[in-house]
Amino acid sequence: MLLEVTDLRVQFHTRRGVVKAVDGVSFSLDRGETLGLVGESGSGKSVSCMALMRLVEAPAGRIVGGSVRLDGQELLDLSEREMRQIRGGKISLILQDPLSSLNPGYTVGNQVAEAIRIHQGLRGSALRASVVEILSQVGIPQAERRLKQYPHQMSGGMRQRVAGAIALSCRPSLLIADEPTTSLDATVQAQYLRLLSELQEEFRFGMIFVTHDLGIVARLCDRVAVMYAGRIVETGSTRQIFNKPAHPYAKALLATLPSLESRKKRLLTVSGQPPLAIDLPPGCSFAPRCPETMDICTEEFPAEAITGDRHRVLCWLHSQAEEMSLPVR
């Protein structure tokens, strides 16, 4: 197992109280495997990703518990210095907006070189060659000539390729992509996703792909984790989740996918608002919006139900069915 996350908890201390942004997240990932992390804005996807790199904004944000093991090594116990070796070396992350994630004040060559210099200690012409190589690998034509260009001289798609080059320059074993294609237009998006898959074939890194777009998940991911209010409410293979979603939230999310058959009808939405992570209800966080809610849902948090091979659900519908063998309503 490449990555094992167990009961990860991240809290933010704000003036209005403690926000449990990530509240007991567990999942695992194999080398070469892609996990899609889906959920609404504010459900804790990005914070979870930053927490894997231990880059939650201090002092407000803190990782308060859990375990993150990469190749068997516990990351939460490492010193800051050791952690810097991991960042950009073993774990990399592609941010959402290539426009703002590249530093406007430095050339592309400089920014790609920085990570390689830090982690592989290359200098001079060897460094330069390495930068050109990775830029070509992410499909940037005439990479040699691009070294001296600044981010603003490139298109959005090219910039996101540069961000990809930075992320992959040190051959990480885990790549986190936090909605890397949201700001790209559709054709560029498709090219970029294909590129990521090809690079994954080649380098065999595990990938966590954060997205709103279930279409991308269907195409790209082996497994899916659905997040809601800081928790993973359902996780399983993409096939399982798309064919037979178990959690009402996952069902609702999938129902929002427009299809040709449904185009005469109105576009579906998940009704209601996601809860404020500041005052979560005592029971299941989704209960107020859930079409299948029961009495127990608002009283007690559901236990995890294992409904199949690596398929887990946090929902009373299934916990009950499994543990107490009561008929599902």
Place this chain on the structure above:
Amino acid sequence: MRRFVLARLAQAVVSIFVLITVLFFLVRLTGDPVERMIPPQVTEEMAEELKRAYGLDKPLIVQYGVFLGGLVTGDMGTSLYFRGRTVGELLSLRILPSLELSVFSMLFSLLIALPLGVYAAKYRGRGSDYVARIFSILGGAAPSFLVGLVMLRIFSVQLQWFPTGGREGFLSVVLPTFTLGWFVSAGIMRLTRSSMLESLYGDYVKLARIKGVRESVVIWKHAFKNAALPVITYATVIFAAVIGGAIVTEYVFAWPGLGSLLIRAVIQRDFPVIQGAVILIGSAFVICNFLADLAYAWINPKIRYTR
């Protein structure tokens, strides 16, 4: 780049020309300089003679022509107050001390204000942030004459570490530098802090951390370079202002700078000296702004000037 410099130069000449023209007529609204040059009991004829001697009897527009003509040949006229001394001579005596004081105080304030501002932003809401902010509020709020006098009292009178005034040797510049520098650093520090707060939360700073870059490099290489733009703008304007405008500090420390010369010239209606000093200070502004523009291009390549 060459065209940019030339265009800027032309712009500078025009703005200085407008400046001195407006000034030429404005100072003449303040009254007759001859009144200040002679005791009241002097006869009307003697006053008229003095006016003739300095060309003040001619119509304004002719005086303006004479003034411009002199400028072209580098002659800014003769002082009305310091009889017989040319404006060029007076200014050249004062510009060096002024430059010395302003350069030292700018260096001092940048050295203090930049790190203070940067780390105040980095540790926002914590102890060092408060210390930095109190330092800056005090620097901005305490009047220079008060700070200067307190400094004099402690370090010159009681401890006798520094001279009480004048410009003799390196020690004499220390207290004026501190007094002026502290005042100047207040604004620079606050601006640095707010600008850094913005850039520290930028995605490129996040990306630098993701790459495994050391925190000090994240702050200075990635965040600070992008935060420096407004700070540079502000600092250059302040620098130019300080060259001719450090009047209070100059006065407290008997520093022979441009500011005190200008004040005396205004009080005595010494038109040629006022004009000369303003040309000098105006040029300092223009030069500083030009340097700031060059710094912009270096910091943010997006504003590279087209050829």
